[in-house]
Amino acid sequence: xxxxxxxxxxxxxxxxxxxxxxxxxxxxxxxxxxxxxxxxxxxxxxxxxxxxxxxxxxxxxxxxxxxxxxxxxxxxxxxxxxxxxxxxxxxxxxxxxxxxxxxxxxxxxxxxxxxxxxxxxxxxxxxxxxxxxxxxxxxxxxxxxxxxxxxxxxxxxxxxxxxxxxxxxxxxxxxxxxxxxxxxxxxxxxxxxxxxxxxxxxxxxxxxxxxxxxxxxxxxxxxxxxxxxxxxxxxxxxxxxxxxxxxxxxxxxxxxxxxxxxxxxxxxxxxxxxxxxxxxxxxxxxxxxxxxxxxxxxxxxxxxxxxxxxxxxxxxxxxxx
Amino acid sequence: xxxxxxxxxxxxxxxxxxxxxxxxxxxxxxxxxxxxxxxxxxxxxxxxxxxxxxxxxxxxxxxxxxxxxxxxxxxxxxxxxxxxxxxxxxxxxxxxxxxxxxxxxxxxxxxxxxxxxxxxxxxxxxxxxxxxxxxxxxxxxxxxxxxxxxxxxxxxxxxxxxxxxxxxxxxxxxxxxxx
Numbered sequence: 001x002x003x004x005x006x007x008x009x010x011x012x013x014x015x016x017x018x019x020x021x022x023x024x025x026x027x028x029x030x031x032x033x034x035x036x037x038x039x040x041x042x043x044x045x046x047x048x049x050x051x052x053x054x055x056x057x058x059x060x061x062x063x064x065x066x067x068x069x070x071x072x073x074x075x076x077x078x079x080x081x082x083x084x085x086x087x088x089x090x091x092x093x094x095x096x097x098x099x100x101x102x103x104x105x106x107x108x109x110x111x112x113x114x115x116x117x118x119x120x121x122x123x124x125x126x127x128x129x130x131x132x133x134x135x136x137x138x139x140x141x142x143x144x145x146x147x148x149x150x151x152x153x154x155x156x157x158x159x160x161x162x163x164x165x166x167x168x169x170x171x172x173x174x175x176x177x178x179x180x181x182x183x184x185x186x187x188x189x190x191x192x193x194x195x196x197x198x199x200x201x202x203x204x205x206x207x208x209x210x211x212x213x214x215x216x217x218x219x220x221x222x223x224x225x226x227x228x229x230x231x232x233x234x235x236x237x238x239x240x241x242x243x244x245x246x247x248x249x250x251x252x253x254x255x256x257x258x259x260x261x262x263x264x265x266x267x268x269x270x271x272x273x274x275x276x277x278x279x280x281x282x283x284x285x286x287x288x289x290x291x292x293x294x295x296x297x298x299x300x301x302x303x304x305x306x307x308x309x310x311x312x313x314x315x316x317x318x319x320x321x
Numbered sequence: 322x323x324x325x326x327x328x329x330x331x332x333x334x335x336x337x338x339x340x341x342x343x344x345x346x347x348x349x350x351x352x353x354x355x356x357x358x359x360x361x362x363x364x365x366x367x368x369x370x371x372x373x374x375x376x377x378x379x380x381x382x383x384x385x386x387x388x389x390x391x392x393x394x395x396x397x398x399x400x401x402x403x404x405x406x407x408x409x410x411x412x413x414x415x416x417x418x419x420x421x422x423x424x425x426x427x428x429x430x431x432x433x434x435x436x437x438x439x440x441x442x443x444x445x446x447x448x449x450x451x452x453x454x455x456x457x458x459x460x461x462x463x464x465x466x467x468x469x470x471x472x473x474x475x476x477x478x479x480x481x482x483x484x485x486x487x488x489x490x491x492x493x494x495x496x497x498x499x500x
């Protein structure tokens with residue numbers, strides 16, 4: 001064994017990496033710990049955490065908190081503290097972004113075929129939006145109008161945060177949770193995060209170095225499709241009700257993966273207005289646009305102090321400070 | 322905040338390189354079996370060969386095409402009693418090729434799903450049987466990872482729709498061939 005490999009084994013202990021289909025995507029959880037048994041059990045607990053968030057916040061599952069709210073119509077009911085916490089963050093994001101982030105755009109997603117229509121649920125009231133969701137003490141939620149909500153734009157990030165917490169609490173030395181692009185990690189070494197080229201998703205581009213934190217990426221390369229001769233995607237500009245179908249990828253770095261996940265939708269919907277929202281939440285965003293030119297065939301912008309800064313492609317490598 | 326400020330993030334983009342196809346092995350079928358049934362004594366390979374009638378049943382019940390008539394299945398024994406099944410399966414989409422294992426109890430209830438191998442390509446290779454065949458038998462040997470450096474992909478969601486369809490197909494197979 002080389003010296004470097006010996007060091008790696010000593011500091012990382014026993015490592016494992018597993019993946020399961022959850023949250024409508026593939027969830028990969030990896031980590032290292034004192035023994036194979038310890039890390040195996042930590043990963044089990046992290047998957048359990050993801051599965052419980054899935055059960056609470058799935059739009060499809062009729063027994064989830066989300067379905068119970070969607071079935072209720074106007075009224076008040078108690079939800080699980082996890083659900084309440086996500087709704088609270090969704091509300092803060094909707095308020096700060098002036099509705100660019102809105103969990104009540106279900107009718108648009110149903111219209112474009114990204115979510116199924118639940119039979120027997122009360123029709124959402126015309127014009128109902130996030131402002132008709134009130135959060136009350138004791139995890140009570142009041143809908144002042146019948147509406148259909150979907151936490152698909154934020155719950156994956158929250159599930160990632162919960163899985164990271166489970167790994168830490170179970171004593172993992174390092175850990176990584178990747179829920180279809182919502183990525184959280186912690187450990188002793190910074191790691192390079194890659195993103196997909198928005199026009200060639202199997203081509204990977206290095207994005208940044210991250211040691212402890214969260215990054216989420218949204219793009220429509222896997223999900224956009226033609227409906228009645230028109231390109232649609234599940235990323236909706238809430239102001240216009242129109243799907244965003246640009247060959248673009250948006251990555252956000254933030255303190256929590258829940259925040260990063262949700263902020264990608266705000267940046268996608270309106271990059272200029274998103275700048276103030278990013279600043280408010282202390283987050284950073286990187287936009288990669290595919291270009292028709294041969295080389296470079298993409299353009300990169302990063303948010304910096306309330307502006308989008310173009311990242312030149314021919315920068316020399318900057319030595320690590 | 323723990324992540325670096327953006328001026329440290331950006332220069333990484335200067336060194337843009339297109340990576341080769343991404344592939345990762347999560348576990349072998351033997352590891353998956355032990356994961357699903359830690360108290361089992363034996364896992365006996367008893368592959369299912371579907372008759373044309375059974376194949377038609379599976380396709381109708383699951384609403385998906387059955388591409389093979391043979392499916393690798395292991396019979397799980399614990400304390401001398403038959404306690405369940407482990408089924409290995411594969412699915413592929415436009416860019417990905419995934420092998421996975423499903424644990425069933427005797428009533429045909431899913432006890433767990435674990436991904437064994439995940440491979441991404443540039444699209445053309447996935448539908449090519451020869452390309453897929455080169456990976457067969459690999460999962461018992463050394464981990465197959467085409468690029469060890471790429472561990473963190475923050476990419477937009479890849480749907481698990483194919484796996485959901487595959488699990489439906491396996492449940493239908495249990496109904497017609499394992500009951």
